[in-house]
Amino acid sequence: MLKAQFDHTNCSDCPIRHRAVCAHCDADELEELEGIKYYRTFEAGQTIIWSGDQMNFVGSVVSGIASLTQTMEDGRTQMVGLLLPSDFVGRPGRETAPYDVLATTDLVMCCFRKKPFEALMGSTPHIAHRLLQMTLDELDAAREWMLVLGRKTAREKIASLLSIIARRDASIAPKAKPGPIVFDLPLTREAMADYLGLTLETVSRQVSALKKEGVIELEGKRHVTIPDMRRLMDEAGDDSDGGFLI
Amino acid sequence: MLKAQFDHTNCSDCPIRHRAVCAHCDADELEELEGIKYYRTFEAGQTIIWSGDQMNFVGSVVSGIASLTQTMEDGRTQMVGLLLPSDFVGRPGRETAPYDVLATTDLVMCCFRKKPFEALMGSTPHIAHRLLQMTLDELDAAREWMLVLGRKTAREKIASLLSIIARRDASIAPKAKPGPIVFDLPLTREAMADYLGLTLETVSRQVSALKKEGVIELEGKRHVTIPDMRRLMDEAGDDSDGGFLI
C-alpha cells in the first residue's frame, strides 16, 4: 500500500501532491498522476503565460517566485498576486489566463495537463475540496491586500510587504516572535512598486527611511534583517493578531 | 421525480440552490436541505457579522446589497467586496469571519447552517465544485479591483465602479451595447469612497465632473443614466474586452 508509505504532511516530491492532490491520497491516484505531470523551469524575468493566452495546464511553484500582473493599455501595471513555493497556479474550468504570469526569480514549476487534471478532480472529491480551501486562502490574501492598496500610506505599504515576506519566508506564525529575522528580498524595487501601487522612487525612499530609523537593517540592497518583528508590524498598521496569508 | 420538475437555470426559490447546490441537483439533496435552510432579513446599515466572530452559517444574498469591509484600528476602512443578489457568503472550513459583513441596503439572505452544509458538500461533489468556480470568480473580481485601487485615478475609479454596477445591474455582457442604461446607485458617497479607497469629497467632485461632461446623467443623487456605456468604459480605462465579474 503506497498510501501507508507516503508521508502526506512532508511530501517534497511535488508541492501540488502535498497541498492539493495528496491530502488523503490513494495509490491509484498517484499512478494516474504520473502520466500527466511534468516539470518546467524558467529564468528570472521570463514570461510564463500572457493574459488572454490559452492555458492548458495547472500547477504549483516548486522553487523560486512568480508574480501575477495586470497591465493597462498605457503601461500602468499592478501585481495582483505573488506566488511562492507550494502556491497553486491555474483555474480548473477556465480556458484562458486572466493575467500575465511572470517568473520573478529563477523558477521551477510542477505542472499538470489541464484536461486530465480536471478529470481527476471530478473523480476524486478531496482534490476539489483542497483546491477550494487554497482558493479561499488566496481570496483572503487578495482582500487583505485591497486594504493595503486602498488605505495605507507608502511607509505602511512597504512595512506590510516586508512583513508578509518575512513571515512567509521565515515560516513563522502571525504572532510576532522575539529575535531578529533575516531574509533576502526576492523583488526589485520596481516589482515592489508594482505590487504596492507606488513608484520605484517612493519605494526606494521609504526603504531608506525605515533603514535610517532602525526598523530594518540592510546589507547590500536585498539582504534584510528585521531586529524587531513587532515594530515592523506596528509600522505596517496591522492588527495585533492579523492573520496574513499570502 | 423532483429532479425533472426543477428548472436549474432559473431557480428563484433560493439563489444558493441555483448557483451552488442545484447545478445538477437530486431530489434527496433538496429534501436534505429543507432542514438546514432558513431566511434572514436585515435593515440597511445593520451589521450581519463582525470580523473575528464565530460564523455558523453560509448563505447567499436573495435581494439587496451587502458589503465586506475591513477596518484598521484608527478607523480607516476599505470595502473588499460587494455582495449582490445570488452572491455567496461564508467559507466552508472556517470558524470565524475574516471581515465585517454589513447590509448596505435592506437585505434578505438565504442561510444554511454550516455544519450540515459542509457535510452535504462532502457527500455531493458538485457542490464543492460549484463553490470552487464561484470562489475563483470572486478571486478574479478581487484581483481586478486591486488594479483599480493600485493604479487608477479618482476619475477612473468612479467610472470603473459605475461601470461594474451598470453591467451587473442591467445584466448585460461585458461588450458595450449601444443605448442608454438606467439604474439606481445602491451606495452612499461614503460607501463608494470606502470601496474605491478615496474620500467622500473626492467621490462627490468626480461624480459631479462626470455629470457636467455628460458621461453620466443624474436625477436626484442616486438615479443614474448612462447614455453611452462605451464612453464610460473608456473613462474607466478598462480594456475593450475586459471581463469584469464582481
Added chain:
DNA sequence: GCTTTCACTTGATCTCAGTCAAGGTTTCGT
C-alpha cells in the same frame, strides 16, 4: 411648521507621493 439630521456639494488649502532629473553601484559581457 420647525428643528434636527443625514447625505451631499463646493471651496480653500495642504501634503504625500508622483514626476523629472542626475548620479551612484553592482553585475555582466567582452
Added chain:
DNA sequence: ACGAAACCTTGACTGAGATCAAGTGAAAGC
C-alpha cells in the same frame, strides 16, 4: 580591466487627492 546595462538612490519640483470648513437640500421627528 573596461564599458554597458541594470538596479538603486537622492534631490527639486509638481500636482492629485486629502483635509478642513462652510453651506445646501431633502427627509424624519416632534
